[in-house]
Amino acid sequence: MKRFGIFILFLSFAFQALMAQKTEKDFFSMLDGMYSYTVPLMTPAEFNKKDASKYLILDTREVKEFKVSHIPNAQCVGYDNFNADALRDTPRDQPILVYCSVGYRSERIGEKLQEMGFTHVYNLYGGIFNWSNKGENMLDENQSNTENVHGFNQEWSQWILKGKKVLR
Numbered sequence: 551m552k553r554f555g556i557f558i559l560f561l562s563f564a565f566q567a568l569m570a571q572k573t574e575k576d577f578f579s580m581l582d583g584m585y586s587y588t589v590p591l592m593t594p595a596e597f598n599k600k601d602a603s604k605y606l607i608l609d610t611r612e613v614k615e616f617k618v619s620h621i622p623n624a625q626c627v628g629y630d631n632f633n634a635d636a637l638r639d640t641p642r643d644q645p646i647l648v649y650c651s652v653g654y655r656s657e658r659i660g661e662k663l664q665e666m667g668f669t670h671v672y673n674l675y676g677g678i679f680n681w682s683n684k685g686e687n688m689l690d691e692n693q694s695n696t697e698n699v700h701g702f703n704q705e706w707s708q709w710i711l712k713g714k715k716v717l718r
Contacts, residue, residue, distance in 0.1 A: 595684070611655065
């Protein structure tokens, strides 16, 4: 009987652990409640169907996050210290893809770009977390392939479902 009790306890802990694991469906549900939908969204799959060389790819995370991993050909423009003047010579019809960890900060920067007159601004749905979750290529600060993803903080890193979480 004692073994049966231990077995039931084990099953209870296993069930709780399983229920605590986040799923892709949970991630998308969280995103849908967070976005304002002011900047058109583009999924990683949709972006991969485009000619990426025609896009200006802007990483709106901070430098320490960008150094851990970023999308190939992305430029780090930051969020807290976003400098709109760096884009003053960019044609207003230039296709731009903005991203951050999950898409919140990039949506805010996308709104600023729209206010500046940019007409083809897209927010990467789910940010680099979703990019990583889909197994897409990422580069580190040395331009080497990496599976590392800066998790922003412990709470947000739960949404990195594929890849290696980094919190430094």
